[in-house]
Amino acid sequence: MPSPTVQQPQADEQTGPLELDDWCRCALDFEREIAKAVIGQNRAIRLLTIAVFARGHVLLEGDVGVGKTTLLRAVARALGGAYERIQGTIDRMPSQIIYNTYHNQEGKPRVAPGPVLRHGSDLSVFFFNEINRARPQVHSLLLRLMAERSVTAFNQEHQFPHLLVFADRNRIEREETFELPAAARDRFLMEVEISAPSDEKSRRELLFATRFHDVDKLIASLKDGVLDYRRLNTLANVIQNTIIVSPALERYVLDLWKAIREPASAGIQIANVDVNRMIAGGSSPRGMSYLIRAARVAAWLSGRDMVVPEDIRDIFHECMAHRIFLTPVYELRREEIVRSLIADVFAKVPAP
Amino acid sequence: MRSWLAIVFLLLSVGGSSAAIDAVNVYEPRKFGHFLGDTLERRVEVITSGNTELFTAALPRPGALTYWLDLVSIDLSEREENGRKIYDITLKYQIFYSALEAKQLDIPSFPLRFKNPNSVAPNGEAPSEPSDASQGGNYSATVPALRLVISPLRDIVLDDLMPEKTGDISDVMRPDAVPQEINVVPRERLLLASASALAGAGLLLLWHYAIWPFARRPKRPFTQADRQIRSLQSGGAGEAPYRDSLLILHRAFDQSAGRRIFAADVPEFVAQHQRFSTLLPRLKSFFESSQLYFFSDDRRAAEDRFPISDLARLAADLAREERSAA
Incomplete structure (x- = not known):
């Protein structure tokens, strides 16, 4: 399986011995810091932490007002570095992301760097709100930004070695929205679903504790830069090279992949679905290799030096569900079908 | 009524002898009119005194005595009376002789043996017993043979009771009893049920x-x-x-x-x-x-x-x- 390489044009500013154990404690601190602002979302926080250490982009999905933006802002705050946020709108053009044109006080036209370029290579989190409201042209720009962590502007290539793209979209409306192209979706490491916390205690606190009323103050109360974002690329490489993926696990992942692509051959059965004609495509090699990256990080966060099938199972839905493309006849029931497909694949494929 | 026959082996001790066989009395049944399958009883009473005792182990044992006669049982009881020991022996015989005509047959005699018959043999010995006691100081007596007349059964039956029958044996004999058929169906069912339960x-x-x-x-x-x-x-x-x-x-x-x-x-x-x-x-x-x-x-x-x-x-x-x- 080809292992994905992250372009790393700039050397890390700081070098030093990387103790994985110390960093693991750091990562758990990072999670705890975020959990102060976003309660009842421990799983989403863990997934975002995995994404941060796997250097992968994340798409959040969920209802309105469940805390997607707050969560991402909390992550950006705890991560440190520069943070930019734009809102997806139907009239936003790709160029507006890169530069602004305006008239200055003298009435002369001026060009200034846009949100992406403003912070130079320090940009660590780029947050795209309501990504499905932006036009496909914007999505294309995003494609390159995500895949190569670079854009070309003003006849110059700009690199963003520490960049993570977080995007969100709500599932309520479909009017005036553009479905993300498959290529763009495939570039997200994870698609995380956020829903309101289900336990009584969190709900009560969320509604009645005054600190949650003012999001800006809440985010500002978090410790800034729990992690040093500039060392994360190196750390990610160390993690990927240290955590063991055994031949047995490789076999298992290959079997999973085959079962997802050819469900009938693995004996998968889903009610009212013809599994032979269900899958249109997807579950790309890139997706599978992202999955392994994330699984290594998950194993590391669990304090293990080897990836076990539980790690794969834990993150499989978030890493793979958005990469599975169904035939149009089943697309409307997508959520339900993909969920049972994945559940059945894990019930049927033997590990090891 | 069986006849009382006193064959007395009169063994009177002489003078002051302290131990002796005082008497052997045999009470016999009738000597005639016996048929195939009849049982008859002989009673023998032995009286001893002093330290003389009947040697009971030497009495005949139940079983076939001859081809025509079985000793069915022998009962022995012992009591004391006036310093004497009295042995009552009851012998029960059964006849298996199928006589075609009246016939005389002898129940064989048997000896009685004693312990410590230290008395001097009396002069008047038992007539049937020329005892050898005189030689060793040991005295024995014998219960004599009994001669019986055994009567045929068939002729009487044929002539008197069943004149219409011929002499043919199959005609004379009663038909064999039909064996009672044992009903095995419940057991078979039980077997079947238990076998299937076992299976x-x-x-x-x-x-x-x-x-x-x-x-x-x-x-x-x-x-x-x-x-x-x-x-x-x-x-x-x-x-x-x-x-x-x-x-x-x-x-x-x-x-x-x-x-x-x-x-x-x-x-x-x-x-x-x-x-x-x-x-x-x-x-x-x-x-x-x-x-x-x-x-x-x-x-x-x-x-x-x-x-x-x-x-x-x-x-x-x-x-x-x-x-x-x-």
């Missing part, structure tokens, strides 16, 4: 232990795993018996739960299968070692931590718990 119980037992033809019983995955692991161990086949045993047991867990069971699922699995709760620490240890074996480089450590013998024991215990849970 049913046997099948249930086979089913319970998942033995052929239920060897592939889906609800006995651990029993099958236990068997496979044991045959692996005994056969020594396969290049990696430890790996194969791990896989077999994993598949058994999967089959038991209906899905793939990983180490993280063990507590949930045990919660659903309460029977295995006592094995929880060993299950955890098994899954941890299996993780080490398959997913890390350290296969040696896995085998050291959870050796194959432990694995076989765990499989056996799981199989046992699985059976007792059913």
